[in-house]
Amino acid sequence: GAVVSQHPSRVICKSGTSVKIECRSLDFQATTMFWYRQFPKQSLMLMATSNEGSKATYEQGVEKDKFLINHASLTLSTLTVTSAHPEDSSFYICSAVGLSGNTIYFGEGSWLTVV
């Protein structure tokens, strides 16, 4: 069964609204989670590193005010796409690193469509 759960798996939102995606580690604690984005027919690109109890670290070119990341507990990180635009439509996927540091698990991903 899945050890990292993402919710929602699919979401459609109106342009200008905000949408929150959750990434939850189910049976382990994760001090670090990562958020990736995949545009159609492209590879996955790292957006940011989410650290429990501290600010996220964003990759170059990713707007931190648009993609708000909160990692309030050892089992939950959230990505909020603010003022969404159609070009934000993408597949967003998180990964979580176990406390031992030698295992990485991916969530199932969330398909966002902005209309």
Add this chain to the structure above:
Amino acid sequence: GEDVEQSLFLSVREGDSSVINCTYTDSSSTYLYWYKQEPGAGLQLLTYIFSNMDMKQDQRLTVLLNKKDKHLSLRIADTQTGDSAIYFCAEISNDYKLSFGAGTTVTVRA
């Protein structure tokens, strides 16, 4: 994934073997991964290999690693229609960030 390179397409006949190749750049990667993505679905970890290994076999899957050339390959024996998907290789940095290749689309024809 500009540091990880893969061929984009592979067409294979059902029952034949598929070989997907990948080159990476980070020689300090402790693990190298192969993921599978079916249309409209998430990422599925297929297999991984530790950097001090040359080969790993897991049922129909064989991973070969050439550290000198930074070359990784995935061989799928007896390819089935259910193997049609996009396959990503990925390397991992010391801080657990994954860098993915562009993905190889494997099409299995009858």
